[in-house]
Amino acid sequence: MNDTTTPGADFIRDIIAQDLAERLNGGRLHTRFPPEPNGYLHIGHAKSICLNFGVAAEHPGGLCNLRFDDTNPEKEDVEYVDSIQEDVRWLGFDWEERIYYASDYFPSLCRFAEALILAGKAYVCDLSAAEMRDYRGTLTEPGRESPYRERTVEENLDLFRRMRAGEFPDGSRVLRARIDMASPNMNMRDPALYRIRRVTHHRTGDDWVIYPTYDFAHGLSDALEGITHSLCTLEFEDHRPLYDWFLDNLEVPARPRQIEFSRLSLEYTVMSKRKLNALVRAGVVRGWDDPRMPTISGLRRRGFTPESIRQFCRLIGISKSPNRVEYALLENCLRTDLDARAPRAMAVLNPLRVVIVNFPEDRVEELTAPAHPQNEAMGTRRLFFTREILIEQEDFRESASKEYKRLVLGGEVRLRNGYVIRCLEAVKSDAGEVIALRCEYDPATLNVNPVGRKVRGVIHWVSASRCVVGEVRLYAPLFHVPEPDALKGEIAEQVNPDSMTVLADCHLEPGLADPRRDFAYQFERLGYFFRDPDSTPEHPVFNRAVSLRDTWAKIEKQQAGAG
RNA sequence: UGGCGGAUCGUCUAAUGGCAGGAUAGAGGAUUCUGACUCCUCCAGUCUAGGUUCGAGUCCUAGUCCGCCAGCCA
Numbered sequence: 056m057n058d059t060t061t062p063g064a065d066f067i068r069d070i071i072a073q074d075l076a077e078r079l080n081g082g083r084l085h086t087r088f089p090p091e092p093n094g095y096l097h098i099g100h101a102k103s104i105c106l107n108f109g110v111a112a113e114h115p116g117g118l119c120n121l122r123f124d125d126t127n128p129e130k131e132d133v134e135y136v137d138s139i140q141e142d143v144r145w146l147g148f149d150w151e152e153r154i155y156y157a158s159d160y161f162p163s164l165c166r167f168a169e170a171l172i173l174a175g176k177a178y179v180c181d182l183s184a185a186e187m188r189d190y191r192g193t194l195t196e197p198g199r200e201s202p203y204r205e206r207t208v209e210e211n212l213d214l215f216r217r218m219r220a221g222e223f224p225d226g227s228r229v230l231r232a233r234i235d236m237a238s239p240n241m242n243m244r245d246p247a248l249y250r251i252r253r254v255t256h257h258r259t260g261d262d263w264v265i266y267p268t269y270d271f272a273h274g275l276s277d278a279l280e281g282i283t284h285s286l287c288t289l290e291f292e293d294h295r296p297l298y299d300w301f302l303d304n305l306e307v308p309a310r311p312r313q314i315e316f317s318r319l320s321l322e323y324t325v326m327s328k329r330k331l332n333a334l335v336r337a338g339v340v341r342g343w344d345d346p347r348m349p350t351i352s353g354l355r356r357r358g359f360t361p362e363s364i365r366q367f368c369r370l371i372g373i374s375k376s377p378n379r380v381e382y383a384l385l386e387n388c389l390r391t392d393l394d395a396r397a398p399r400a401m402a403v404l405n406p407l408r409v410v411i412v413n414f415p416e417d418r419v420e421e422l423t424a425p426a427h428p429q430n431e432a433m434g435t436r437r438l439f440f441t442r443e444i445l446i447e448q449e450d451f452r453e454s455a456s457k458e459y460k461r462l463v464l465g466g467e468v469r470l471r472n473g474y475v476i477r478c479l480e481a482v483k484s485d486a487g488e489v490i491a492l493r494c495e496y497d498p499a500t501l502n503v504n505p506v507g508r509k510v511r512g513v514i515h516w517v518s519a520s521r522c523v524v525g526e527v528r529l530y531a532p533l534f535h536v537p538e539p540d541a542l543k544g545e546i547a548e549q550v551n552p553d554s555m556t557v558l559a560d561c562h563l564e565p566g567l568a569d570p571r572r573d574f575a576y577q578f579e580r581l582g583y584f585f586r587d588p589d590s591t592p593e594h595p596v597f598n599r600a601v602s603l604r605d606t607w608a609k610i611e612k613q614q615a616g617a618g
Numbered sequence: 619u620g621g622c623g624g625a626u627c628g629u630c631u632a633a634u635g636g637c638a639g640g641a642u643a644g645a646g647g648a649u650u651c652u653g654a655c656u657c658c659u660c661c662a663g664u665c666u667a668g669g670u671u672c673g674a675g676u677c678c679u680a681g682u683c684c685g686c687c688a689g690c691c692a
Contacts, residue, residue, distance in 0.1 A: 065632090069634090089692095091691085091692055093691090124692065126691095126692080127691060129691090130691075130692090184689080184690055188688075188689085192688075193620085193688055194621075194687075194688060195619060195620045195621095196688095198688090225690095226690065228690095231690095238621085239620050239621040239622090240621055240687080241620095241621080241688050246690095247689085247690045248690095249690085250690035251690080252690080266690090268692090289622095289623070289624085289685080290685090290686055290687080290692090291686095291692090292622055292687090293621075293622055293623090293686070293687050294687090295622090296622095315623085317624085317685095322629090370630070370631085370641060370642080371630055372630065372641095373631095374624095374631070375623070375624060376625070377684065377685060378629085378630065380630060381628090381630075381642070383629085384630070384643085387641095387642065387643090390654090390655095391655095394654075394655055395655090399652080428652080428654095428655085429655070458653095460653065469651055471651060471652065473651090475651095502651085504651080510651090512653075513652065514652090577652085577654085579654080580654075581652090582654095603653090603654050604653090604654065605653075605654090606653050606654085609653095610653080
């Protein structure tokens with residue numbers, strides 16, 4: 056897939072181009088992707104990754120760091136650190152040697168804190184969390200100044216050092232910036248800079264009992280790394296004055312600029328790590344990488360390609376507008392990518408037995424089919440035609456209007472990559488259901504259309520004896536409403552109970568016994584399918600990443616609605 | 619009754635005072651050994667009301683609606 060179609064300039068790229076033109080920061084461009092390692096990355100993070108790494112790659116000398124914003128050990132874990140790196144790499148981005156951790160800056164941050172204390176711009180506050188909330192005021196009323204706000208520099212320095220030395224219990228004191236308790240911006244009402252937490256950190260162990268807050272750590276980490284453009288989502292807009300306040304009041308080596316954009320919302324799914332975590336914990340999905348999850352690992356397991364996700368991020372663009380992107384757009388990106396590249400195969404999901412009465416019982420005929428109908432370079436594959444074959448149950452009707460382009464009693468269809476067959480008889484059970492078909496084949500129709508008559512259509516099939524039996528999992532959206540965030544109550548109780556359908560008696564063409572593990576196949580007429588890691592050599596398991604566009608299903612639905 | 623931000627086809631997104639364009643979805647058609655892909659055609663939009671201007675999606679004024687903010691989360 057061509058990654059460069061529709062470059063899609065946006066307001067952030069415009070700002071950056073202008074900054075570069077004005078030789079701001081000496082003409083340097085340096086961004087960063089700053090995840091907190093407290094969960095798996097999702098498609099919303101992909102948007103940020105594509106922006107940050109993308110914008111850096113577009114300019115000569117542009118760089119993008121990977122930085123873990125690991126300032127809250129209570130929620131963080133190395134499991135997430137590892138998965139995040141894997142996901143960013145898989146998406147196709149490279150931070151080279153520039154992998155950083157906010158926790159690496161804890162000593163520097165401490166020095167910054169002391170500098171603020173020395174300047175009379177930070178103080179140790181003994182208010183409890185509840186008292187602090189009370190003193191903070193409300194959205195419409197100013198807050199009140201803490202009784203500890205006027206401590207001397209010496210006292211503050213002493214207290215802060217003793218906080219760090221572990222002399223005080225958890226939560227008993229915080230270091231606060233001394234700004235303005237009457238600010239209409241709540242973030243400026245003497246925000247907390249450091250809190251006491253005796254929690255083992257996944258990188259620094261028990262070295263620290265005080266940890267910096269996001270606001271204090273983030274902008275200063277940016278400055279320490281020489282970041283020029285700090286791109287983040289809209290909910291941090293209110294934090295920008297504070298971000299700038301730290302840069303203005305401390306001696307920092309660089310002057311990064313924070314720019315905010317809208318986070319991604321996708322129809323029929325949730326995006327908050329809290330909610331995704333709840334789904335995992337409640338067991339309604341099989342893990343962070345469940346193919347129904349909007350996580351990078353879930354999309355990967357489902358069969359999405361990095362290219363399709365990057366293309367999606369390109370198409371949705373970057374803006375500050377509220378948005379909720381249609382799920383169909385994501386699916387379309389995958390289809391477009393896979394249509395060009397996915398090898399073709401045949402698989403029957405709901406089998407119906409067909410006996411070719413004029414084909415000898417012991418004969419096995421080898422057929423050749425292209426791996427891709429529009430791309431000869433992808434080569435060919437071998438199929439086996441036998442007296443007994445399997446077709447899709449829904450590809451046969453005893454009678455149907457001529458709009459139905461499949462097999463009917465007495466009618467002819469072509470078996471994809473094979474012969475034309477005519478249905479002579481439907482064999483029924485005592486209950487009256489069709490359990491098998493008796494058909495005859497026309498030996499003159501291999502790679503040749505019959506003369507003087509037109510077949511109804513083309514259906515897929517597999518040999519009943521020369522095939523492998525496997526499992527196929529079909530997926531529907533995790534939620535049945537386009538905006539699940541608006542649902543009330545426990546998120547785990549709201550998931551679509553039919554979000555996964557397991558078909559255990561699927562018959563696949565022989566080549567699928569040992570499928571490629573890096574890429575999806577197109578099962579012709581059904582969609583794109585990707586081998587699931589639950590597969591064993593004896594029992595392949597495939598996930599349907601996305602169906603093909605299904606015009607017939609749409610017609611049938613309309614007719615059902617009209618009738 | 620506080621602060622910050624946002625509003626353009628159904629959806630996402632361009633247009634930086636000068637032809638409202640693209641993508642996707644939708645409708646119709648062509649083609650077809652995938653009811654796929656591809657190709658062609660069509661439908662469809664500037665939140666409201668005033669104002670400035672030769673000219674406004676863009677600037678001004680007043681509204682409306684939506685989002686975020688009262689963690690020692692990020």
